Amino acid sequence: MYLSNLLVLFWEFFKTGLFAVGGGMATLPFLYNMADRYDWITKESITDMIAVSESTPGPIGVNMATYAGFNACGVLGGIAATFGLVLPSLIIILIIAKFFEKFDDNFYVNSAFYGIRPAATALILLAAINVFTLCVFGSDTGGLSVNWLMLALISVFTALIYKIKLHPIVYIAIAAVLGIVLKL
Numbered sequence: 001m002y003l004s005n006l007l008v009l010f011w012e013f014f015k016t017g018l019f020a021v022g023g024g025m026a027t028l029p030f031l032y033n034m035a036d037r038y039d040w041i042t043k044e045s046i047t048d049m050i051a052v053s054e055s056t057p058g059p060i061g062v063n064m065a066t067y068a069g070f071n072a073c074g075v076l077g078g079i080a081a082t083f084g085l086v087l088p089s090l091i092i093i094l095i096i097a098k099f100f101e102k103f104d105d106n107f108y109v110n111s112a113f114y115g116i117r118p119a120a121t122a123l124i125l126l127a128a129i130n131v132f133t134l135c136v137f138g139s140d141t142g143g144l145s146v147n148w149l150m151l152a153l154i155s156v157f158t159a160l161i162y163k164i165k166l167h168p169i170v171y172i173a174i175a176a177v178l179g180i181v182l183k184l
Contacts, residue, residue, distance in 0.1 A: 005073050006080045009040070013065050013084035022120025024053070024060030027085075028127030031064060040072035047134045055172045061085060153178065 016030040028046065035043045046064075053063035062082055069081025096103060103109045135150045153175075161171060 002073065006076055008038075009069050009072055009077050010080040010084035012038075013069070013081040014087055016065070017061075017085040018088035020061065020123065021116055022124050024062070024064065025127045026120055026123040027061045027064060028130060029123055031068065032130060034068070038072070041068045043130075043134065045071075047131060050131060055169070055176070149182070 012030075012034055016027050020027040020030055028050075031041065031046050031049075032043060035041050035046060041049070049064045049067050050060070052067065053060040056063055062085060065081040065085040066078040070078035073080070132154070135154065136147055137145065138147065157171060157175065
């Protein structure tokens with residue numbers, strides 16, 4: 001049973017790594033889908049995963065795969081999920097590197113990337129909407145219960161980040177301190 005769980009973890013994150021074009025945030029729709037089908041993660045824990053992944057070194061997608069895999073099957077689960085996520089990129093990059101000069105000015109490759117950009121943007125936008133919904137409305141979006149404090153904090157941070165160009169870690173640190181103070 002444990003080995004089959006590791007294989008399922010690997011396969012699910014392999015598919016995520018293969019199709020989540022656009023960076024770590026583009027993995028979120030895949031994670032939400034996994035949360036619907038498996039008990040490794042919940043939709044609520046994805047928000048926590050984003051917070052932890054954004055505030056730790058390394059790519060967010062890798063951090064989230066490691067976190068979900070670890071929750072499911074411990075250290076080996078973290079390794080299986082992470083390896084599954086990065087393997088497609090590794091394979092694709094090796095293939096592209098082998099034929100780089102042929103792809104460099106290829107009309108079809110450039111056109112494909114032109115077409116992929118809107119899809120990647122949509123995946124990232126959907127992830128942002130899901131995180132926003134969880135933050136402001138909680139896990140139950142059926143009601144009209146609005147977390148006004150969370151909405152105010154999102155608005156303040158959005159304005160600050162737009163107006164005052166500080167390193168992202170500064171905003172993450174401020175938000176962490178605010179989270180601790182407000183939960184006391």
